[in-house]
Amino acid sequence: MNDTYITIKHYLNGPPRPSWDLKFHLTWAMLKSALESSHTTTIEQAQKNFSLFGLTPADEVINEFKIKNEYRYEAQAHIDKILKPYEHVLDTEWKDLKDDGIISEWVQNPNDGWENREIRKTILYLHGGGYCTCSKESHRNVTCSLTKKTNARVLGKFKINLKRIQPLINYLVKISFIAINYRLAPQNQFPAALQDALAAYLYLLNPPKDAGFEPLNPKNIVIAGDSAGGALSLALGLAIRDSDLPPCAGIIGLSPWVDLTQSTPSVLNNECIDYVPNTVAGATFAESQVYSEYKEKAAALTAKIKNQNLGPKIWHDSFDRPNGRFQLYAPNEGLAIPYVSPMLAESLCNLPPLLLTIGDDERLRDETIYFAHRSSEPTKYKGPSYNAGKFEKSPFQTPTNTTLEIYEDMPHVFQFMEHACTEKSYERMAEFVDRVTNSLNESLPPSSYNYISAKGEISPSLKEYHKEVLKWEKIGILPSNAQN
Structure with a gap:
């Protein structure tokens, strides 16, 4: 569908939802068309298209560096232990590192003074893209704009437009963000992405002497992400908990993909107007060398x-x-691993405070609702039937403080689109960060x-549906x- 057709349709028939303006409608249509035609694109091309280099404003400072593999090896030691019950369904190739570190970057204003602050609020952001696309480079112009307006550093992956997030700017002044290029599927299978995310967290807790900053208090770190990155953020929270590592201050999940079995009703609901196709699983691409090698290894x-x-x-x-x-x-046999599908974990208790944000018109709505209730009311809402009785045996029994927010008319990861809901969402995220890092000195x-x-x-209540x-x-x- 081209822009002219959508524009005519918008004014003759109205948008799919009454609160959408033309720009919102056009963006939605563009994303919907791109995702529905993915089967005509190779994996290699898709990864390239979503990893285009972003322009860097002249007055911004980009400090690109590598998180050395020593942090991956440290992360591997923890992951090996927590994945012991599942190792027989996983390929060990994730341990064979094919590079010398994780490409990362801080984005900052010159002389921002972040290193000398008493509370060095830091967000470790993990991007979405179905675990197989996107990178920090594709959003560098956005992170540079964000740090310019907020007087912050950036080490994270964003999909936002600065002009649409003034409430965030008003609250998130002097916050740091960190961006990493974690390894992508299908070339790198689970738990490669989790290993890289945990390595980045360990780096923040214990940076090398030449890092330019002192070790961060984990109570100043918020882990956040969208879609697959939102799920990876929650999986990282589980991995930190299960490895008995110092917990972060909080976790933000924007439209988190917490159930890779796509078992909840909204995923296949034909009344849903999300730009995500009516199945979030089984993504297909045009034949290529990478795709052929992936299918061969998967079958073996x-x-x-x-x-x-x-x-x-x-x-x-x-x-x-x-x-x-x-x-x-991940293989079919590993879909129920809690670090693959966090919603299916035996226990979602004893996690840092959570802020889970979803659109009312998105396919991942139901799984996020169920996740939120399982984490905050664990004795009332249990996991899948094949895990019956496992929660009672879990050492984690303390309910997690969870805030769920469902936004009217909104599709998947709506935060990069201009709307009143976008402004409210960023305002709420900013307030959450301030609260969990104790910047407001409020409970x-x-x-x-x-x-x-x-x-x-x-x-403060949900609809019956x-x-x-x-x-x-x-x-x-x-x-x-x-x-x-």
């Missing part, structure tokens, strides 16, 4: 798991699919589930009509 691993009976079966019968892999990121409010109107008005997923009996079970 599945055969090895099932034919040699390497360990106990940890997957549900619905995960057995004759056409092969369901996801590019956190109790867990809450909020509905925010298209005008940005907050209601939001609660339907809480009665869903097929949590973590692959739908029979899901594609692969």
